[in-house]
Amino acid sequence: MVDNDKFTRREFLNLIDKGIKFYFLSSLSFNDLYSQENSPISVEYQRQLIRTINSLNNKKNFNLDEIINNLTFGLSKNEGRAKLFEFVQSFPYEISYFKEGESLLLKKEKGDCRHKRELLYNLYLKYGECVRLVDVVYDWADLPIPKEILLELRNNGTKSLHDGLQVKINNEWVYIDPTWDPDLGLINFPVNYNWDGASKMNGVTLGENIIYPHPINKQEIILKNNIKFIKDEINSFNKDFNRYLRNSRIDTCGYNLPIKK
Numbered sequence: 001m002v003d004n005d006k007f008t009r010r011e012f013l014n015l016i017d018k019g020i021k022f023y024f025l026s027s028l029s030f031n032d033l034y035s036q037e038n039s040p041i042s043v044e045y046q047r048q049l050i051r052t053i054n055s056l057n058n059k060k061n062f063n064l065d066e067i068i069n070n071l072t073f074g075l076s077k078n079e080g081r082a083k084l085f086e087f088v089q090s091f092p093y094e095i096s097y098f099k100e101g102e103s104l105l106l107k108k109e110k111g112d113c114r115h116k117r118e119l120l121y122n123l124y125l126k127y128g129e130c131v132r133l134v135d136v137v138y139d140w141a142d143l144p145i146p147k148e149i150l151l152e153l154r155n156n157g158t159k160s161l162h163d164g165l166q167v168k169i170n171n172e173w174v175y176i177d178p179t180w181d182p183d184l185g186l187i188n189f190p191v192n193y194n195w196d197g198a199s200k201m202n203g204v205t206l207g208e209n210i211i212y213p214h215p216i217n218k219q220e221i222i223l224k225n226n227i228k229f230i231k232d233e234i235n236s237f238n239k240d241f242n243r244y245l246r247n248s249r250i251d252t253c254g255y256n257l258p259i260k261k
Helices: 009-017 022-027 030-035 043-057 064-072 077-089 102-108 113-126 147-153 182-187 218-224 231-253
Strands: 131-139 159-169 172-176 210-213
Touching: 064 077, 064 113, 077 113, 102 113, 113 131, 113 159, 131 218, 147 231, 159 210, 159 218, 182 231
Parallel strands: none
Antiparallel strands: 131 159, 131 210, 159 172
């Protein structure tokens, strides 16, 4: 349990280092958290953090309604939409199995675009949003990934399919992408910082992102964009990419990801 005591941002970061779930960073402004480490967290944020930490740390079954209520209480629609986005975004990115979907993301505190999209999609539906799934064709080579890792895809190629979503805001479909958690901005990934809950944001890369709203014919998209799936190469790439991200977190942020079975 977390007591209702005052603590500074630096003290909160220390709590995270000791094992409190990474994604509670979403209850703060990331810029404020790191630029004002010794200033006190406001009473409002303290209460929000404490409610969420105690509620989720003590439950094996995660209730989406509770998550929504804890994170959006007293917020406007745009603010609530942004807060739910930040909540999902703040889970550290790591390519993982998809058997359990959003529940794996919540239990293991890390996941990839598939886990993040599923959780944010379901949160937005329960929050009353008009939301739809999209698939995105992108190129791994448009990301700041070391060349030796990209070479793992020498025969497969670097084009791939990405899981995204769109939310209808002011009668316009707005693309939403929580893939890259804020710490990856430190190694130049295109992180969507401080989203206001309404405006457009970056795609999964700063290069070309071709969006296909569901329902789709996935096989047709794969053929049209010459996307290959050479399993051995993809598995080697995923393993090396995950290792690179883990090492980068240690080097730039001083922490490793939780290892949970």
